[in-house]
Amino acid sequence: MAASPLPPPDPRFVLRGTQSAVHALHFFGGAKGQGQPLLLSGSLSGLVHIWSLQTRRAVATLDGHRGQCVTWLHSLPQGHQLLSQGRDLKLCLWDLAEGRNAVVDSMRLESMGFCRSTVLARGQRHWMLAMPGRGSDEVQILEMPSKTSVCTLKPEADAKPGMPMCLELWQAESSPRPLLLAGYEDGSVALWDVSERKVCSRVACHTEPVMGFDFDSQKARGVSGSAEKALAVWSLDEQQALQVCKTHELTNPGIADVKIRPDRKILATAGWDHRVRVFHWRTMKPLAVLSFHSATVHCVAFAANGLLAAGSGDQRISIWSLYPISSDSSTPLSGHVEDTEDGQELLMHRAEARTSRKK
């Protein structure tokens, strides 16, 4: 190791112009080898901005949540479809193909909470959606796009975990049964077997509500952040029992979001202390503290090529490039970008659409 540590890194660039706090971030397209993705950001004022990482400008703005905060953005694997969840209790499905920006479908949420929904793709056209349900401690599972309510996951009467705070649907490679991880208000994380509608295991990770977690299904290990001053790393054994492996003490309390990079090397946390912290995923060794923002960081997102985006209450989105993904031979962060990618295509259409509109 070098005698003196590397000086703290600076953001690669900063996206300004959302004009309100950024609450959701999502990289769109740009899967491996496909060049620059687009970045979607959801803001407190209810707008979704689509950013080009090449020009570093917003190329489009989607307004579908009637001025209420956008809390979650997710793109569906097929087509150019985007899901956005807003505090207006609506879940919108957008069609972004060929320069369109129309809401093709929307759904009413039953819960006033801050819990973000989650999606699991099942086959080409079908996907499963988990969102907070009507009862304050319920999670509702829907089959999409038919919007059929499959089931409602309600904890046992004596468990009293409080509201679900964050959800993640996933599926083990070995079995086709969908599983749901849910972080609850009482600081516990529970694993649901969706088809059996029962809790496989539940473990108390924090003393404060779980604000965000991410799960590495390959290593069967997850990390969660809460309002308290520590990160918890937990794992899932063969019997599908959760157990806390260790906790990592932080300098300041409050983690709004946790994301593991797709290559499972590092993870990033969005801190209430305005800082993004980067850890080595396997050892949980702290690697960097990114202090750029001047307000709470609400969300972090990793692109497939390793870019890290952080959205904050100071209305800025910072883009960082740390520890480049080594297996990738081309350097995706500064390299030349081909024109034929998903995101790029979308971008072109947008540009065309704009020019045509101007005409």
Place this chain on the structure above:
Amino acid sequence: MDPARSAVRLTVREAIHTLSSCEDGGRVLSTLGSLRRYLSGAENPALPGEQEEFARVHFSALLRCLVGRLSPGWLGLLPDGQVEELWASFFLEGPADQAFLVLMESIEGAAGPSFRLMKMAQLLARFLSAGRMAAVMEGQCRQVTEPASPLLQETLLAKVVGLPDCLGNRLQRENLDAFLPQNYFPLLGEEMMRALHAVVDSLRGGWDCSVSFLSQVLGKACVRGRQKEMLGVLVPRLTALTQGSCLWQRVCWRLVERVPDRAVEALLTGLVEVAAGPEVLSRLLGNLVMKNKKAQFVMTRKLLFLQYQYSTPMLQSLLGYLATDSQRRPLLVQALKGLLETWGSCSAIRHAPLAQQRYVSKAVLICLALLGEAELQDSRDELLTSLMAGVKSRLDSSLPVVRRLGMIVAEVASARLHPEGPPLKFQYEEDELSREMLALAAPRPAADSPLEASPAVTPEAAETPGSGSVDGGVPQALLEGSGSDLDSDDELVPYDMSGDQELKKSKAPTYVRDCVEALTSSEDWERWEAALRALEALVIRNPAAAREVSVELAKVLLHLEEKTSVEGFEGLRQRALVAVVVTDPAPVAEYLTSQFYALNFSLRQRMDILDVLTLAAQELSRPGRAPKAPQCDPRGPAPPPGSAVAPAWRAVVEERIRNKTRRFSQGSARQGRDARANQFSSVAGYFFFPLIQHFDRPLVTFDLLGEDQLVLGRLAHTLGALMYLAVNTTVAVTMGKALLEFVWTLRFHSDAYVRRGLLSAVSSVLLSVPAERLLADLPDELLETRSWLADVADRDADEDCRMLAVKALLLLEKLRDRLLPLASP
């Protein structure tokens, strides 16, 4: 009987006549040989009656004659030292006490170093090494039926114990090793053991014996301060011998009992020191304390209350001895009562040295651990009364150690005396003393032999942390090892994370006025805290703005209360106040000093005022004081390496400039330190005089000369510090005069802390006021002070006070030395 007597007398008289006059070697030899018949153990001995008669009447005379004949020529009458050998055999084989007395007598009688003296000394050394001293003592023990005259015994005793002194005086530089006290007394101990063995043997054989001579020897040796040498030999042996034998125990008890009263104390202190634990002590002493008033006094009063230099184990074995027997336990209760009373007595707290207070506290704790529930309950009221009084006056004390002792003892004692009540718990930091004290309070496990118990306890205690850390250390090292192992293949080098500090949410105010407003009216506690944290830097950065509101700011800060738990609140407030005083010294100091004597302040606030004034004065008087950067929080982390990076580039830039610049002057480019006026000089009066003026006017809430002596002590220290900082100023002389008067009025204050303050104030007067002015303007005060200092250095109960007084006296001496060369030419 008669004819035998006269026959012996005749033979002896003839022999003495022959010996004293005859120069013929053969005759001398044959005469001596014939006399040898009378010694016990010679071949073809005389009748027992004759032997006895010879030993009783004629032996000493013969020996004296032999001593008188001693000369080189006489010894040389026959070759090979035959005469000398025969001559010596009379001393070594004859009745030991007479031989010893004659030897000592002749040695004492010798005029100066001479052949005879040396011969006698060598003979005495042989006498000692042949173990004849045991025979001397044994002889005294056996004479039960017809004891030697007390006078003779007295003489013998004096000679036995005084042997090293006597020989040392006589032989001066030619003294033999065997007579040095450090060699002689252990030998005497050994001999005494042999005598005791003989006594025990003859007791077993049914003969009467008395150990009183041995007791006297032991006592006398102890009185002469030779307990260590004697008891170091005796106690381990006796400990072993008394273990299984009642006879030995009784002999031992008798031995101790018969020690004369005036030697009891010396013997007992020695015994308690050497004996390994209460059980041994109990075996050696028996119930001595119940039989002997003097012993009781020594054990229960003197060793506990009057002396305090002894070690804790000794205290434990002493009190343990009192506790081991049911007859002695009332004494222990009595001792505890006395101890607690002393512990709680107001005047003892004030006048006893700290070491003694510690000693008494330890004794109290040991007593409490030794006594049982029932015994404590019986005298609970009495104990509680003195405990409560003691706790109160101890907590009142201005010395932290005294308070600490009060807390520890109060906690332990209340837990023992009042087990049913809620436990008393004070907040004090754990340190060596408190740990030691608390360990004493824990009841000792009932060990069979303290010999084994005490060493077993100590290493265990010492090892526990070590083994614990080993246990904890191994897995940790393993964990770290495995962690770094995994990391090595990853090459994810961490970035510098030192900037990762606790986040303060609200923005710090940028103007002094904002701070004042935030501190006075804000209900937003984060803003309040931020204002407090920012204040010092703001005041230093904008002195002009700070001056506009200085007094108001001081007022706000002085009255500031810690409403939320802010880390380092006291330090922040203090530093801010100091910054305000430094920025605008005169008005703020005036305000603070006036508030010091105002109504309605807590002692804490008053002491804060003193501290702030001292610190500000220090800051003002710092030479070359530049507008300094705000101090960073001393408790906080080290300055971030970001600041360490800056000098690096600066160095690079400077290096570059140096390389490109040509200088035409030689020598170093360094600038001398710029001389600046002592800023404290002009305002020292504002700090000093208002403080010193009103100390003797009690308020309703504040009485410096009464019970608020802690503040008085602090005031004295502060005045001393201000005086010291006012060195080289014009007001120093006036200040010194006022301060000496202040010291004079308070010089007999009963609180040690106050006295320390006064002494340091005197020292600072001596340091700060120019010597000439001191002598010209304050000669009387100086003389008075000097005599007071000498008195304190001599007699004060507090060690620090004595030391400070000596230091001040040294300063005075130095002052005189400096002036004398000026005056003399």
